[in-house]
Amino acid sequence: MGTTTRRLEIMDTTLRDGEQTSGVSFSASEKLTIAKLLLEELKVDRIEIASARVSEGEFEAVRDVTDWASEHDYLNKVEVLTFIDKGVSIDWMVKAGAKVQNLLSKGSLNHLMHQLKKTSEEHFNDISENIILATQHGIETNIYLEDWSNGMRNSKAYVFEFLDFLSTQPIKRVMLPDTLGVLTPKESFEFLAEIKTKYPNLHFDFHAHNDYDLGVANVMEAVRAGANGLHLTINGMGERAGNAPMASTIAALNDFMPHIKIGVNEKVLYTVSKLVENFSGVMIPANKPIIGANVFTQTAGIHADGDNKKNLYFSDLLPERFGRTRKYALGKASGKANIQKNLQELGLQLDDDDLKKVTQRIIELGDKKQVVTKEDLPYIISDVLDYTYEEKVKVNSYVLTHAKGLKPSTTVSITINDETFEENSQGDGQFDAFMNAIRSVFRKKKMILPDLIDYAVRIPPGSRSDALCETIITWKSPEKKFTTRGLDSDQTVSAIKATEKMLNIIIN
Known part of the structure; x- marks a missing residue:
C-alpha cells in the first residue's frame, strides 16, 4: 500500500x-x-x-x-x-x-x-x-x-x-x-x-x-x-x-x-x-492486447494521418517496447496517409494523382473483403498505373464452369464500342474457354486477337492462399509484343482482367 x-x-x-x-x-x-x-x-x-x-x-x-x-x-x-x-x-x-x-x-x-x-x-x-x-x-x-x-x-x-x-x-x-x-x-x-x-x-x-x-x-x-x-x-x-x-x-x-x-x-x-x-497449439486472438496480430495496426486513414501530425494516435504502448513494429492496414477504411506509410516502408513514392488512383483501387479491393498487405502494394501500383488506355472494351459478366468428366465452359457478356455481345464456348481450361468465347466475338467484328506467348502468375512473398494474385500475360501481334497485368485474389479472374486490358489496347 x-x-x-x-x-x-x-x-x-x-x-x-x-x-x-x-x-x-x-x-x-x-x-x-x-x-x-x-x-x-x-x-x-x-x-x-x-x-x-x-x-x-x-x-x-x-x-x-x-x-x-x-x-x-x-x-x-x-x-x-x-x-x-x-x-x-x-x-x-x-x-x-x-x-x-x-x-x-x-x-x-x-x-x-x-x-x-x-x-x-x-x-x-x-x-x-x-x-x-x-x-x-x-x-x-x-x-x-x-x-x-x-x-x-x-x-x-x-x-x-x-x-x-x-x-x-x-x-x-x-x-x-x-x-x-x-x-x-x-x-x-x-x-x-x-x-x-x-x-x-x-x-x-x-x-x-x-x-x-x-x-x-x-x-x-x-x-x-x-x-x-x-x-x-x-x-x-x-x-x-x-x-x-x-x-x-x-x-x-x-x-x-x-x-x-x-x-x-x-x-x-x-x-x-x-x-x-x-x-x-492454442492460437493467440488477433486482438489480444500486447501480443495479438492486430494490436499495433492502424486501420483507419484518419489515424495514420494523425500519426504523421505529432503522433496524435500514439500511447505509451509503443510496439518497440515489445519487439514489435507499428503497421498500417490497407483496405476500404484506408486513406492516403495509410498508403503513404506503407509506401515509405517500401521506399516508394507516388505523386498525388497516382496516389489517388492507387487509394481507390485498394478501397475497391477492401469492399470485396480481400485482405490487402504492404507486400501487395507494388502489384497494385503496377496494375493501376501501367494502363492508360480509354476503356472501349468492357467484360460485363461471365460464368466459368469446371466439372469432373466435362470440358470447362464459359459464357461471356462483353461490350465493344457500346455494342454488347454474348458468347458461349468450351476449352481445355476455364481461361482457355474464356479466350475461345472472346475470339468468337472478335471474329464477328472481323478482328484477330494477338497470340498469347507467355503467362506468369505470382503472389507477394509470405502470402497465404487468400493473397492477391498477379497474372502477367505477354501477347504478340504482327505489329508488336506487349504485356498486360491483372490483379485479383482469384487466379482465373486476374487473367481475365489482364485480357480485358489487352482488348482495350488493340481496340485503341
Whole structure:
C-alpha cells in the first residue's frame, strides 16, 4: 500500500497451471525450452513447472529442467505443485531433483469440510508434518490456500486461523489463489489489504483466474493492496478462461504503477508468447492486447494521418517496447496517409494523382473483403498505373464452369464500342474457354486477337492462399509484343482482367 518503491516477484506458471488448458500437453523438450526462455530471456523470478506424481513423462520433464537449472544456478527458482500425501510428493521431488514445493492446502472451510472431511486442527497437523519432512530433505516450502477467495467471502475466521498457524511455520511464501476466478477488483484489494495489515511479515503471492475477464484488474488491485508476488501465464493460458496473462499485466504494471519494480524483460514478451502459441497449439486472438496480430495496426486513414501530425494516435504502448513494429492496414477504411506509410516502408513514392488512383483501387479491393498487405502494394501500383488506355472494351459478366468428366465452359457478356455481345464456348481450361468465347466475338467484328506467348502468375512473398494474385500475360501481334497485368485474389479472374486490358489496347 502507498507509493513507496518496492520489488514485486513474478512467478510464471505456464508449465503447470497453463498446461491445464484443455487439450494442451507440453513435451519434455518443449518444457525445457520454455523454462530456459522464461528464466534466461524473459527473466521472471520463478517458474512453476509441474504437479508431482502426475506421470512418468512429467517426471522426466521435471528432471530435465532441474538438471539444467542446477547447472545454471536456477534451481531455487524452479517450483513444483505438491500434495499432502504422507510424503509421496516429497519423495517424487527428491527423485526429480526439485528443491521448492508449492504445497496445496485448503483455503476455505467449504473445501476443508466437504473434500477433506477434516477439522482445521487435523489439516494443520498434516501440513506441519509435510513441512518438517520437506525441510529434512532440503526442500523449501511455499503453500497454496486453494479456494482462498471463497474462503475470504464465506469463512474468513477459518482463513485467519489458517494464517495464524502458517505464521508459526518455516515457509517462504503464502499463495492466495482466486481458484474459480470469482473476485471483483474491489474484493481483491480489500481482502489483500486486510491480510497484509494483519500479517505484515508474511510474503503473499496472488494467483488470479480470468473467468470474468477481470484477471488483470484483480492483479492490479492486489498489488495496490500490498501483494508481494504474482502468478501469471504466457498468453493467459490455464483452466477454463485461463489465468491472468503475463504480457498485459507486465505492461499495465510498468505504465500505471511505476513505484512497483519488476525484473521482467518486456522486449521478449512477444517472442515467448509466439513460441508458447506454437508449442501449445492454442492460437493467440488477433486482438489480444500486447501480443495479438492486430494490436499495433492502424486501420483507419484518419489515424495514420494523425500519426504523421505529432503522433496524435500514439500511447505509451509503443510496439518497440515489445519487439514489435507499428503497421498500417490497407483496405476500404484506408486513406492516403495509410498508403503513404506503407509506401515509405517500401521506399516508394507516388505523386498525388497516382496516389489517388492507387487509394481507390485498394478501397475497391477492401469492399470485396480481400485482405490487402504492404507486400501487395507494388502489384497494385503496377496494375493501376501501367494502363492508360480509354476503356472501349468492357467484360460485363461471365460464368466459368469446371466439372469432373466435362470440358470447362464459359459464357461471356462483353461490350465493344457500346455494342454488347454474348458468347458461349468450351476449352481445355476455364481461361482457355474464356479466350475461345472472346475470339468468337472478335471474329464477328472481323478482328484477330494477338497470340498469347507467355503467362506468369505470382503472389507477394509470405502470402497465404487468400493473397492477391498477379497474372502477367505477354501477347504478340504482327505489329508488336506487349504485356498486360491483372490483379485479383482469384487466379482465373486476374487473367481475365489482364485480357480485358489487352482488348482495350488493340481496340485503341
